Amino acid sequence: MLSLDAVTAVLSPKQIKSIVGSFDVPQIALWSGAVSSGKTIASLLAFLFAVAKAPDTGLIVVVGRTLQTIERNLIDPLQSASLFGPLAAQVHHTTGSTTATILGRTVHLVGASDKLAEGRIRGATVALAYVDEATLVPYSFWMMLLSRLRVPGAKLLATxxxxxxxxxxxxxxxxxxxxxxLHTWSFTLDDNPSLTAEYVERLKTQYTGLWYRRFIEGGWVLAEGAVYDAWDPSVHVVAELPRIDSWIATGVDYGTTNPFHAGVLGLGADGCLYLTHEYRYDSKIGRRQLTDHEYSERLRGWLASAMVPGTDLTGIAPRYTVVDPSAASFRIQLHQDGVRSVLGDNEVLPGIRTVASLLATRRLKVHKSCTELIDEFPGYSWDPKKAERGEDAPIKVADHGMDMLRYATHTTRATWQTRLMRARLETAA
Incomplete structure (x- = not known):
């Protein structure tokens, strides 16, 4: 039997109120609000209690964008003894498996990244569901999931x-x-008693504009104005580059009738990322379209002749060549020419958040020679018509450098995040 007193000693009154209140909601309990505000921990505790008393008939499902996000956002925390004490020992999961065992019950882990995901639960009878980041789940999947809650007392918990x-x-x-x-509990950063003042302040500096209003203040607000409102040429454009300790990526936004835009991302000795060089070809200006072979030849020649900052040497060989996901034929050509490439991560909003956070914290800078990229920043804006329809999307005009930068930074974040932090600590020391 689970004891509420045993696992809520360090929770805030609002977290405890939401957990207890979730017992009596008619069908849907929703935790909404700022990042790191304590809503996930409260909702997971409520989920554990719901699992303990869930009907024997019907499935228990946990839903997220992908299996990997479910494992990272939900399963890993549930298995943390520091968060859930002895309950963590009753959460069993093998990485990559689509099921887990929680409090002796089989729990099905369902990725729902697109509208096709609804087929994974069609025909099922669900007694209990937990949805991580509900706004990212397709509407058709959400509606199908609600229709599957056919057991008396069945509930859906979501964040x-x-x-x-x-x-x-x-x-x-x-x-x-x-x-x-449905009942909603709204959380702010002040509702999480475990956060230090220093951590809260750091979070606030990492978000700006739209992301600050939503993820820090917890508001349901319209995407409007400049996408990168933290962009400041006097701060982010540099005339001199530091020593580049690691050439991380060549980012490529491919175009035939549209411009082809490439750039090089490096990690400086000062602990910042730098977009150091750019190459751009516009067929409208050049008056002819280039073939994949010509683009590959020019890209390789450009890298081979690029000056290494602070030296008289030429030739840069980044670890990754990150290419526009739509450029399948160009990737084949690169492979034939001995260049291994990776698909650019094309999740636009997460990529924009990555770049926005780097700009807000002054960890991403652009060399003054990258004039085409610099020119795009001020005009890169949210599409007001799509925002009114509930969709966050930038206006697709003069954005080839923006896409290139997003591919280069967001796709390689696992490579530079730890190294960037280490470099900054060493510089500070």
Whole structure:
């Protein structure tokens, strides 16, 4: 038998209230609010209690964007003894498996990254569901999941960061809470008693503009204005480069009728990322389209002749060549020419958040020679028409450098995050 007193000693009153309150919601319990505000821990504790008393008939499912995000955001915390004490020992999972055993019950882990995911639960009978980051789940999947809650007393527990005010979750469920059997608990950073003042301040500096209003203040606000409102040429454009300790990536946004834009990302000895060189070809200006072979030849020649900062040497060989996911034929050509490439991560909003955070914390700078990229920053804006329909998307005009930068930084973040932090600590010492 689970004891509420044993596992809530370090929780805030709002977290405890949400856990206890979730026992009595008609069908949907939603934890919404800022990042690191304590909503996930509270919701996971509520989920453990729900698992303990869930009906024997019907499946228990945990839903996230992908299996990997479920493992990282949910399973790993549930297995942490520092967070859940002795309950953590009752959470068993093999990495990569689509099931886990929690409190003796089999729990199915379901990735829901697109509308096809609804087929994974079609026909199922669900007694209990937990959805991580509900605004990122396709609407069709959410509706299918609700239709599967066919066991008496079946419930859905979910968390989310705020999105736009026209998002379907807010419009059709949060604003109609009583009518659809939903109760929402909203959290801010002040609701998490485990955060230090230094950590809270650091979080606040990492977000700017839209992301600050949503992920720090917890507001359901419209995407409007400049995408990178922290961009400041006097801060982010540099005339001189430090020693580059690691050439991380060549980013490529491929184009035939549209411009082809490439850039080099390096990690400086001062602990910052630098976009050091750029190459751009616009067929409208050049008056002819280039073939994949010509692009490959020019790209390789450009890298071979690029000056190494602070030296008289030429030739740069980044660890990764990150290419626009739509450029399949160009990747084949690169492979034939002896260049291994990787697909650019094309999740636009997470990529934009990565770049925005780097700019806000002054950890990403651009050399003054990259004039095409620099020129794109001020005009890179949110599409107001799409925002009114509940979709966050930049205007697709003059954005080839922006896409290239996003591919280079966001796709390689596992490579530079730890090294960037280490370099900054060494520089500070």
């Amino acid at each position: 989310t960061n705020p999105d736009g005010p026209a998002h379907w979750l807010r419009r059709e469920f949060i604003l109609r809470g009583a009518a659809v059997g």
